[in-house]
Structure formats: structure tokens, C-alpha cells
Amino acid sequence: MIVLGAVLPHPPILLPEIGQGREDAAVATRAAYATVARRLRELDVRRLLMISTHGIVTLGRFHALKADISGDFGRFGHSALTFAHRTDSALIEAVLAAAAARDVPFSAVSSWERSDHSIGVPIRLIGEALPTEIAVVSMSFRSASDHVAAGRAIGAALARIEEPAAVIASGDAVHSLSEESPQRFDPRAAGVQAAIESAIGSWSVDALMSIDEGVRRDVDESVVSPTLMLMGALEGASRLQARILAAEHPWGVGYVTALIDADTGSG
Amino acid sequence: MxxxxxxxxxxxxxxxxxxxxxxxxxxxxxxxxxxxxxxxxxxxxxxxxxxxxxxxxxxxxxxxxxxxxxxxxxxxxxxxxxAPPLRRVVNATGVIIHTNLGRAPVSDAAALAMAEAARGYDNLEYDLEGGSRGSRAQHLEPLLCAVTGAEAGVVVNNNAAALYLAVAAWCQGQEVRVSRGQAVEIGGGFRIPDVLLSAGAELVEVGTTNRTRQADYTRLPTARVAAILRVHSSNFRIVGFTEEPSLSELRAAADETRSLLIDDIGSGSLLETRRFGLSVEPRPQESVAAGADLVLFSGDKLLGGPQAGIVVGKESAVRRLRQHPLMRVLRPDKTTIAGLAATLQHYAAGNAVDTVPVWRMIGADASALRDRAERWRQGVGAGHVVAAESTVGGGSLPGDTLPTFCLSFEVQHSTETARRLRAREVPVVARIEQRRLLLDPRTVLPDEDDDVVSALLDVLGDAQGVEE
Missing domain, CATH: 1.10.1740 (Rna Polymerase Sigma Factor; Chain: A)
Structure with a gap:
């Protein structure tokens, strides 16, 4: 059963080794990470699935990593800064089976993007609070509703597990909030960012799906798809309380950290 | 503890x-x-x-x-x-002369000539008939004269070097008169006033930013004027209420001030660009015919050859460049000479449109480009073929576009997909337009279609690494 969900941004600059002090600009996000870690411990989470935005992302399928997780931050100039974690193969199998039963195109792969910082940053920051084995799956370029469906498959797989489980959606919001953004400034970015924060705060699938897909693309966001998967996973929870722990926009990028207390076991 | x-x-x-x-x-x-x-x-x-x-x-x-x-x-x-720092890159940006991607790809014949020159000995500075020392400057001059109608020609490392050499040779300690609208930065921090200053000349701006007339060049005292310089505004245009004297009017001004007429045409084009639906790019042969003493243009832009700065003009003017001590500093190497010669031969043979990649790309038929994009789409099994526009690039023909068809992917976080295409062993450089990932067949070489399809399959396809 899922007892906890979280939405985590993943700027590598959050890591002190890369940030070299600049991570202080996202102090609320770092504090929120610590809150998520504490909650994982409090709830004694034994199984965890992380949804990646930078793993194997393709047009037609979702992917799950069968091999153990390993990578580095070489793309960000820190090749000696690595991350690794053991993979929860049983959970991967359960997700694949649930997906197959629902006709959700989900495939297992044995290799992954080495520079996948969407899992690397959380593992570096709160790795000690994670179960010893975790499952990693990726979003895809399929439609928003397909992401919800993929999430439902994840939820079904975890619902059969009696141990307390968590799902983390890793994603940054808009990348074009100001002239210092990694992408070109887009005047619509602030509106999209606000809409994303509102939709996550109210935990509304409809609100998140109503954000125009073209505009989402224009402002270069990557949090909606993994969050829709998380929403699908938590669908039907008997208890669900979402709260935004941090929403800040340093470096012209929007970061939302949210914690969702839930219970999908008795619904 | x-x-x-x-x-x-x-x-x-x-x-x-x-x-x-x-x-x-x-x-x-x-x-x-x-x-x-x-x-x-x-x-x-x-x-x-x-x-x-x-x-x-x-x-x-x-x-x-x-x-x-x-x-x-x-x-x-x-x-x-x-590892070797220069890697082959597939240019799917639709920018034909992409300075960051190495500008113009040379023709097969030019590439072969350059490789041949690099791997063995040749008569670079050797008179085969007399068995004595020869001159490297002699090799390209006949071809340059043949295709431009000039009396003489010389080649240096690049067009900025050509301007520097011309000014150093002819204008040191003297005035160079330039229209105020042409005292420009032409890219990469390269500013005409700075070049003139560092080459030892004094820049005298004449006229105004938007309007300069022939009389503006002759109004001032003429005792110290060494040259009148016309600079083609390669990468921008001033439009509206504008006026610049023609080259023949500048010739008259140069005669009146008893100075040299230098015409820096930037990219320049030996072929008439209007026949391809593009704006007019200055042609060196027209500048020569109009009486410019020195005409300067690039080897690796619309000429479609290796990087070089080409100077053609009157023998009396070119001779001093050839003999200037800087010539040894700026001279081209044997591979450049070989590649440039092979490129110029295409123009001499009248087949440059079919043999020089830049012109093949400019002249590519839109329906053929649509067919290629459609073949890519079928190979990938995804994407949409959309109408778009290619550009010439390289600071030439600013604002001009060529109708094309691209394979388009409307994916979230398209910058990440573009990065993955670049991260491949043979990087594929696409362009992002309104967050759509676009791949333009116009600038992809004919034998690179498989590279594009396999890159897209690897990055966006669903079969990568799938076990079951």
C-alpha cells in the first residue's frame, strides 16, 4: 500500500559538491527534501518507486530499469560524483505485470541514461532515507491521460504489497521564468508555474491536465508528466492529503516540492 | 568516542x-x-x-x-x-553555413584534394620544371583570375586577415575612409574600427549611419587618405531611408582623392544569388569590373571551400600584399590551397551548383526535401513532416529564408531530447522552434540519412534496450 507520495525537483546545483554554495538560493527546497526524508523514516517506508524524467524517455512506451541503478554527474562537470542504489526487481516485475494487464505499454530495460540526475539528485540528497532497494521507471512522450493510466498500473502493483510504500515523482517545473533561465524567457511561464503549483496543491488531475500541452512545451516544464503518474498511482486512496512544502524559483526555474500523505491500502 | x-x-x-x-x-x-x-x-x-x-x-x-x-x-x-577533438556532426539545423559547425562542407573533389595534399609531398613551393624553389602564392592566382576576371589574386588564412593585410600594406599611418554605417562589428567581436586601428591606419568615418553620398568621401582634405573602404554589412541590414554610393561612384571618389578602393564583400558569391530566390549577395567579379583595386571575400561561406580569405584585384595593388612581411604570417597551408583550387575548379567548369555542397543545399527542391523528411518519418515511425524555413547563415543573406520541410517532434522538454541527439557518437544537431524539435533535411548530407534515422530511433524509439 502507498502511504506517501512526493514531488521532488532535481537541480544538480542542489548538491553541495556542484552548487559550491549556490545551493543556498534554494534553501526552501533543501529543507523540503529533509522533510520528505524524515517522513519516509517516520512511516517506515519499505518499498519505493521513483518516476524519472531523464531516464529512457521515448515516444510510445514507459520504461522500467531492471538493473541496479548507477550513474554520475559527469554531464555537470563532476564525473567523480556518482550515485548508486540497488533495484527492487520484484516491484519492477509487479509494475510490468500490472501494466500489461491494463494494456499500458511498459518495458523493462537493463541500461539507463547514466546522467539521469532526476534520480541522481534525490538519491544523493535523501539516499539514506530510501529503502535499500528501489524501483525506477520513466515517463514517456505519450499523452497526459496515458501517464495517469501508467500511474494506475503502478498504484495497482503497490496496492498488492502490504509493506508501506512510497512513490516519488521527480521533475522540475518551468524553465523559462526569467532572462537568467536555462531556456529563453517566456512571459507565459509564470502563469504555467502558478497553475502547476495550484494543481499540485489541490491534487487535481483535471487541473493539471487542463494546462495547455503546447504552452507546457513552450515553457519547457518536466514535472507534469511524472506528477500525473503519481496522481494515477494514488487514485482511489482512502485518505489523501497533499501539501506543498516548497515552491521557489531560483535561477529562473520553477521548483515545487510536495508531500502527499495517503493510504491506498484500505480503499 | x-x-x-x-x-x-x-x-x-x-x-x-x-x-x-x-x-x-x-x-x-x-x-x-x-x-x-x-x-x-x-x-x-x-x-x-x-x-x-x-x-x-x-x-x-x-x-x-x-x-x-x-x-x-x-x-x-x-x-x-x-580523443580527437573534432567530431563529425550531422547538421540537421537547416542553417547551411553554420559557423559553429564548421561552416561550408567542401565538395568531394575538394576533400579528396585536401587529403591528398595532407598525406604526401607536393610542389607547394617547388618549381618542378626548373627544379628550384617556387612560390606557394602562384598556385591559386590563375584560377582566381579566371573566375573573377581580376588581374591578380592572393589567398590568406581568412577574410579578416585579408582586410588586416590590405590595410597594413597600404594604409599604415594614413587615413581609411569608411561610411559611418559600415564601421560595424561583423561577428565574434571583430570590429572594423579595431582592425583598422591595429593594422596601423586611422579610421575616418564619413556620412551618416543611414545615408552616405559620394561627396562625403571627398569633402575632407585628401593629403593623408590612403584608401576608401567599402564594407558589406554581412549580418544585418539597414532598411528604410538609406543611401550608399555605388561602387563606380566610390571608384570616382578614390580617383579624386588619389587613394585605393578596397571592397570587403564578406561572404560574396561567385554565383548570382537571385536565381535561387535569395537577395543579392555581392559578387567579386562585379566589384572587379566596377574598378575596385582590392576585393576581399571568404573561402568557406558561399564559395563553399575551406577557410580562406581571398583577395583579388589589380596587379599593382595585390603585388604589395604578396610582398608584405605579414603575408608569411597569414599564408594558407597546402591543404587549404589544394581544397580551394578544387573548389574554384567547380566554378571554372560551370558545375558548382551540382558539385559544391552549399549550392546543392541552397538549390535543393522543396518537394525533394519533403520526400526525404517523409522517408525519415517512415524510418522512425513517428513525427510529422511540417513546412519550415532554412537559412543560409554564416553572416550572409541576413533575413533570407528558403522553404523547406522538416521532420517535427512535439515532445515535452524537447531540449532534453535535442541534448540526447547531440550526445551520440555521431552527434545530430537539430533545432528547436517553438519547443518543437525540428530536423531539416536540407543541411543533412545525402549519405547521412541513416545517421538521422538511427539517432531518432535510439533517442525517441521504443525499442532501445528493451528486454521483454
Whole structure:
């Protein structure tokens, strides 16, 4: 059963080794990470699935990593800064089976993007609070509703597990909030960012799906798809309380950290 | 034991457990590196990585420190530092003369000539008939004269060097008169006033930013004027209420001031650009015919050859450049001479449109481009073929576009997909337009279609790494 969900941004600059002090600009996000870690411990989470935005992302399928997780931050100039974690193969199998039963195109792969910082940053920051084995799956370029469906498959797989489980959606919001953004400034970015924060705060699938897909693309966001998967996973929870722990926009990028207390076991 | 004591003990244990240099060197993943590179370089790299990890551990990081992990880092570090820095890139941006991607790809004949020149001996500075020393400057002049109608010609490293040489040779300590609207920065921080100053000349701006007339060049006292310089505003246009004197009017002004007329046409084009639906790009043969003493243009833009600065003009004017001490500093190497000669031969033979890649790309038929994009789409099994626009680039023909068809992918976070295409062994550089990922067949060489399709399948396709 899922007892906890979280939405985590993943700027590598959050890591002190890369940030070299600049991570202080996202102090609320770092504090929120610590809150998520504490909650994982409090709830004694034994199984965890992380949804990646930078793993194997393709047009037609979702992917799950069968091999153990390993990578580095070489793309960000820190090749000696690595991350690794053991993979929860049983959970991967359960997700694949649930997906197959629902006709959700989900495939297992044995290799992954080495520079996948969407899992690397959380593992570096709160790795000690994670179960010893975790499952990693990726979003895809399929439609928003397909992401919800993929999430439902994840939820079904975890619902059969009696141990307390968590799902983390890793994603940054808009990348074009100001002239210092990694992408070109887009005047619509602030509106999209606000809409994303509102939709996550109210935990509304409809609100998140109503954000125009073209505009989402224009402002270069990557949090909606993994969050829709998380929403699908938590669908039907008997208890669900979402709260935004941090929403800040340093470096012209929007970061939302949210914690969702839930219970999908008795619904 | 206090917690700080425990931390110190833990750190000491971690540092002690670091593998030795020999242990890392004996990792199977470094076998290839040891065969490929000098052992001393590999050993140095191993020491550096161990040092980096030791430093990281001391500052609280828990970086991977087993021999296999360190060997993998060493391997990537060696690859990053020692692999050939220039890599073949598939240009799917639709920008034909892409300065960041090496500007113009040369023709097959030019590439072959350059390779032949590079791999063996030749008569670069040797008179085969007399068995004595020859001149490297002699090789290109007949071809340059043939295709431009000039009396003489000389080639240097690039067009900025050509301007520098012309000014240094003719204008040191004297005035160069330039229209105020042409005292410009032409890219990469290269400013005409700075070039003139550093070459020892004094810039005298005449006229106004938008309007300059012939009389503006002759109004001032003429005792110190060495040259009238016309600079083609390659990468921008001033439109509206504008006026510039024609080259023949400048010729008259130069005659009146008894000065040299230098025409820097930037890219220039030996072919008439209007026949391809583009704006007018100055042609060197027209400048020569209009009486310019020196005409300067680039080798690796619309000419479609290797990087070079080409000077053609009157023998009396070119001679001083040829004999100037700077010529030795700026002279081209044998591969450039070979490639440029082969390129010029295409123009001399009248088949440049079919043989020079830049012109093949400019002249590519839109329906043929649509067919190629459609073949890519079928190969990938995804995407949409959409109408779009290619550009000439390279600072030439600003604002001009050519109708094309691209394979388009409307994916979220398209910058990430573009990055993955660039991260491949043969990088594919696409362009992002309104966050759509666009791949333009116009600038993709004919034998690179498979590269594009396989890159897209690998990056966006659903079969990558799938086990079941």
C-alpha cells in the first residue's frame, strides 16, 4: 500500500559538491527534501518507486530499469560524483505485470541514461532515507491521460504489497521564468508555474491536465508528466492529503516540492 | 568516542580503503585504454582520479571509491581529454553555413584534394620544371583570375586577415575612409574600427549611419587618405531611408582623392544569388569590373571551400600584399590551397551548383526535401513532416529564408531530447522552434540519412534496450 507520495525537483546545483554554495538560493527546497526524508523514516517506508524524467524517455512506451541503478554527474562537470542504489526487481516485475494487464505499454530495460540526475539528485540528497532497494521507471512522450493510466498500473502493483510504500515523482517545473533561465524567457511561464503549483496543491488531475500541452512545451516544464503518474498511482486512496512544502524559483526555474500523505491500502 | 572522533575514524577507514594505482590499472575496463594510450598518461589519470576522490572524501562527499568505479571514471576522463577533438556532426539545423559547425562542407573533389595534399609531398613551393624553389602564392592566382576576371589574386588564412593585410600594406599611418554605417562589428567581436586601428591606419568615418553620398568621401582634405573602404554589412541590414554610393561612384571618389578602393564583400558569391530566390549577395567579379583595386571575400561561406580569405584585384595593388612581411604570417597551408583550387575548379567548369555542397543545399527542391523528411518519418515511425524555413547563415543573406520541410517532434522538454541527439557518437544537431524539435533535411548530407534515422530511433524509439 502507498502511504506517501512526493514531488521532488532535481537541480544538480542542489548538491553541495556542484552548487559550491549556490545551493543556498534554494534553501526552501533543501529543507523540503529533509522533510520528505524524515517522513519516509517516520512511516517506515519499505518499498519505493521513483518516476524519472531523464531516464529512457521515448515516444510510445514507459520504461522500467531492471538493473541496479548507477550513474554520475559527469554531464555537470563532476564525473567523480556518482550515485548508486540497488533495484527492487520484484516491484519492477509487479509494475510490468500490472501494466500489461491494463494494456499500458511498459518495458523493462537493463541500461539507463547514466546522467539521469532526476534520480541522481534525490538519491544523493535523501539516499539514506530510501529503502535499500528501489524501483525506477520513466515517463514517456505519450499523452497526459496515458501517464495517469501508467500511474494506475503502478498504484495497482503497490496496492498488492502490504509493506508501506512510497512513490516519488521527480521533475522540475518551468524553465523559462526569467532572462537568467536555462531556456529563453517566456512571459507565459509564470502563469504555467502558478497553475502547476495550484494543481499540485489541490491534487487535481483535471487541473493539471487542463494546462495547455503546447504552452507546457513552450515553457519547457518536466514535472507534469511524472506528477500525473503519481496522481494515477494514488487514485482511489482512502485518505489523501497533499501539501506543498516548497515552491521557489531560483535561477529562473520553477521548483515545487510536495508531500502527499495517503493510504491506498484500505480503499 | 565522540561523534567527531567517529567521523574521523570513518574517514580514515575510507581513505585507507581507496584502491592503489596498480589495483585501478589492473581493472579490465582499462585494458583498452592501456593499449591505446601511453602508459604514463593512463597512470597520471589514475593518480588524478584517486586524488580527486580522496579530496572529495575529506570534504564529506561519499563518492564511489572501489577500483572498478574509479577505472570507469579514468576511462571517461581519458576519452574526454585525448580523443580527437573534432567530431563529425550531422547538421540537421537547416542553417547551411553554420559557423559553429564548421561552416561550408567542401565538395568531394575538394576533400579528396585536401587529403591528398595532407598525406604526401607536393610542389607547394617547388618549381618542378626548373627544379628550384617556387612560390606557394602562384598556385591559386590563375584560377582566381579566371573566375573573377581580376588581374591578380592572393589567398590568406581568412577574410579578416585579408582586410588586416590590405590595410597594413597600404594604409599604415594614413587615413581609411569608411561610411559611418559600415564601421560595424561583423561577428565574434571583430570590429572594423579595431582592425583598422591595429593594422596601423586611422579610421575616418564619413556620412551618416543611414545615408552616405559620394561627396562625403571627398569633402575632407585628401593629403593623408590612403584608401576608401567599402564594407558589406554581412549580418544585418539597414532598411528604410538609406543611401550608399555605388561602387563606380566610390571608384570616382578614390580617383579624386588619389587613394585605393578596397571592397570587403564578406561572404560574396561567385554565383548570382537571385536565381535561387535569395537577395543579392555581392559578387567579386562585379566589384572587379566596377574598378575596385582590392576585393576581399571568404573561402568557406558561399564559395563553399575551406577557410580562406581571398583577395583579388589589380596587379599593382595585390603585388604589395604578396610582398608584405605579414603575408608569411597569414599564408594558407597546402591543404587549404589544394581544397580551394578544387573548389574554384567547380566554378571554372560551370558545375558548382551540382558539385559544391552549399549550392546543392541552397538549390535543393522543396518537394525533394519533403520526400526525404517523409522517408525519415517512415524510418522512425513517428513525427510529422511540417513546412519550415532554412537559412543560409554564416553572416550572409541576413533575413533570407528558403522553404523547406522538416521532420517535427512535439515532445515535452524537447531540449532534453535535442541534448540526447547531440550526445551520440555521431552527434545530430537539430533545432528547436517553438519547443518543437525540428530536423531539416536540407543541411543533412545525402549519405547521412541513416545517421538521422538511427539517432531518432535510439533517442525517441521504443525499442532501445528493451528486454521483454
Amino acid at each position: 565522540s561523534s567527531s572522533d567517529e567521523q574521523r575514524t570513518d574517514l580514515s577507514a575510507k581513505l585507507r580503503s581507496l584502491p592503489s594505482v596498480d589495483q585501478v590499472l589492473s581493472e579490465p575496463s582499462l585494458t583498452d585504454a592501456l593499449e591505446r594510450w601511453d602508459r604514463a598518461l593512463v597512470v597520471d589519470a589514475v593518480r588524478a582520479v584517486i586524488g580527486e576522490v580522496r579530496e572529495g572524501l575529506s570534504s564529506g562527499s561519499d563518492a564511489a571509491c572501489d577500483a572498478a568505479s574509479l577505472a570507469a571514471i579514468v576511462q571517461r576522463s581519458l576519452e574526454a581529454r585525448l
